[in-house]
Amino acid sequence: MANIHALDPTASPLDYYGWELRRHREAHGLTQGQLGDIIFCTGSLVGQIETTKKIPTREFSERVDAALGTDGLFSRLVGLVLRSQLPTWFQPYAEMEARATYISTYQAQLVYGLLQTEEYARAVLATGMPDDLDGLVAARMERQRILEREQPPLAWAILDEAVLLRPIGGPDVMRRQLARLLEFTGHRWMHIQVLPNSAGEHASLAGSFNLLRFDDDPDIVYTEDLISGHMTANPDTVREAALRYARLQAAALSVEDSAALITRVMEERYGDRSQPAERTVA
Numbered sequence: 001m002a003n004i005h006a007l008d009p010t011a012s013p014l015d016y017y018g019w020e021l022r023r024h025r026e027a028h029g030l031t032q033g034q035l036g037d038i039i040f041c042t043g044s045l046v047g048q049i050e051t052t053k054k055i056p057t058r059e060f061s062e063r064v065d066a067a068l069g070t071d072g073l074f075s076r077l078v079g080l081v082l083r084s085q086l087p088t089w090f091q092p093y094a095e096m097e098a099r100a101t102y103i104s105t106y107q108a109q110l111v112y113g114l115l116q117t118e119e120y121a122r123a124v125l126a127t128g129m130p131d132d133l134d135g136l137v138a139a140r141m142e143r144q145r146i147l148e149r150e151q152p153p154l155a156w157a158i159l160d161e162a163v164l165l166r167p168i169g170g171p172d173v174m175r176r177q178l179a180r181l182l183e184f185t186g187h188r189w190m191h192i193q194v195l196p197n198s199a200g201e202h203a204s205l206a207g208s209f210n211l212l213r214f215d216d217d218p219d220i221v222y223t224e225d226l227i228s229g230h231m232t233a234n235p236d237t238v239r240e241a242a243l244r245y246a247r248l249q250a251a252a253l254s255v256e257d258s259a260a261l262i263t264r265v266m267e268e269r270y271g272d273r274s275q276p277a278e279r280t281v282a
Contacts, residue, residue, distance in 0.1 A: 123169030
């Protein structure tokens with residue numbers, strides 16, 4: 001209990017969440033085990049979240065709100081908690097991404113974060129050998145909630161064909177990831193194009209980049225290096241990035257042809273081979 005009493009609610013969103021969870025639980029006269037029984041988890045998990053040893057999930061938060069009648073408090077707090085789990089250098093971009101009205105991205109190596117399945121994201125993030133992989137994965141999934149808004153940002157993603165061919169997480173993970181991309185075929189807000197290998201040299205051989213546009217703020221260009229990210233609103237840089245993106249769009253397959261290529265790669269490269277082929281009997 002010493003760790004709980006020592007918790008400083010001003011230290012971080014996670015500390016504040018744990019402090020509020022304990023305060024509301026005790027106000028209802030419940031032990032950790034009793035609350036766990038109500039929300040279908042262990043009392044140990046409740047205690048670990050109260051003492052910031054575990055990151056709460058959105059499902060956990062929604063159940064706590066229902067059990068304690070907290071009018072969505074924990075469902076609101078969990079968004080702040082999960083965003084705080086993003087790398088410090090990435091948080092400013094995530095905040096701008098959440099405010100953008102138009103997102104355009106070219107990805108040379110990986111599926112864009114907003115389009116990743118949880119298992120694909122886990123495989124990608126694990127390569128950095130993080131201390132809290134679960135927290136990073138949960139934070140990446142939380143970022144994707146901007147696509148679920150009543151009016152999400154208009155988004156355009158150009159993926160290099162290499163993204164489809166690189167088997168992140170293995171064939172099963174890739175098959176489900178490509179199926180996820182196909183869910184956006186004909187989508188109103190998200191459009192996906194593939195830049196085929198046959199395009200040869202192109203306007204962004206230097207690598208991936210994102211363009212963010214806003215209703216009331218200057219456009220931003222975002223790039224990453226090995227250990228950090230960089231944002232700039234420099235008009236010359238933004239103008240050059242926009243020109244390069246237009247050239248990439250022109251060189252890429254149409255949205256319809258891109259979906260056809262994704263389907264073909266999914267079936268031919270990552271098809272379900274768990275069932276043995278039928279054998280004819282002479």
